[in-house]
Amino acid sequence: MRRRDLLDLLGRGLPADTVRWDTPVASIRQTPAGVEVEGESYAFAVGADGVRSAVRPAVVGEAELRTSLLSTASWRFMAPNPGVDCWTVWSSAAGAFLLIPVDAKEVYGYASALRGGTVSADPEWLRTTFARFPDPVPQVVDAVLTEQSSLYHSPVEEVRVDRWTNGRLVLIGDAAHATAPVWAQGAALAVEDALVLAELLATHDDWSRVGPEYERRRRPRVDHVQAMTDRLSKTASMPAWIRDTILPFVGPRTYRETYGPLRSPP
Ligand SMILES: Cc1cc2nc3c(=O)[nH]c(=O)nc-3n(C[C@H](O)[C@H](O)[C@H](O)COP(=O)(O)OP(=O)(O)OC[C@H]3O[C@@H](n4cnc5c(N)ncnc54)[C@H](O)[C@@H]3O)c2cc1C
DSSP states (O other): OOHHHHHHHHHTTOOTTSSOOSOOOOOEEEETTEEEETTEEESOEEEOOOTTOSSTHHHHSSOOOEEOSSBSEEEEEEEEOOSOOSOEEEEOSSOEEEEEESSSSEEEEEEEOSTTBOOOSSTHHHHHHHTTSOTTHHHHHHHHHHSGGGOEEEEOEEOOOSOOEETTEEEOTHHHHOOOTTSSOHHHHHHHHHHHHHHHHHHOSOGGGHHHHHHHHHHHHHHHHHHHHHHHHHHHTSOHHHHHHHHHHHHHHHHHHHHGGGGSOO
């Protein structure tokens, strides 16, 4: 699903002016009655502002971001679908190249290093790194380098903090627990956080009790995804001959162990 489609879906049915677009939050602080955001008072505030959250310092102080064990950065892009019909990844010691079909015409692509390697912000990195990969990888690289409008380079950073709540201020999604996209769970965890928090706010009269309860509900699931992310990142970073020997055996089991616990409602 594209981000703009998700935003359209979430915004449907909201009264006009509920969302204030293009309004960056820089100042936020606890008050005896609730939370003050940019000088305005609220009974409760949620920091859903991503990996470089401006809200997080008000909850946990300045926390250092952790570089992913897998890759310092990645390229993401949309490209014409070369004929893949399921989640398909090619990898070597040089890097990993993932294609996920959006539909018959288009794929979402992700390319990164392995073993915590660097990924140049020069798009030519894609050509150099994946030149010797089998088709359709070089063909897709050619397509995205010819039409670069969807190419997006960003660091792969993680947030591992021991607190997501402070009084009536709560962090959700990447602001609380950004995790390398090894299991593609970041968006799901963020949406689950929002659902659980909405349920707790709707069922508690005393909102000062919501934060700890939210954290108690969400920690085990997030801890699980982060632990499995580290596990697969380490496996993927092994020397190729070991990785390629053990993955056919441990891969399916790890897949079940990762996704199995996530099938129950949050
Ligand atoms: C390379 C890569 C690939 C990924 N692939 C997948 C995948 O396949 N599947 C998956 O589920 N997840 C994936 N993820 C993770 C996923 O993108 C995130 O987990 C998800 O977007 C988190 O949602 P969020 O709403 O918490 O944060 P974000 O999506 O980062 O949204 C934060 C929002 O806050 C706004 N904002 C930021 N600062 C401020 C401020 N000061 N004031 C006001 N607004 C602000 C931003 O503009 C943005 O709109 C990937 C991540 C990376 C880095």
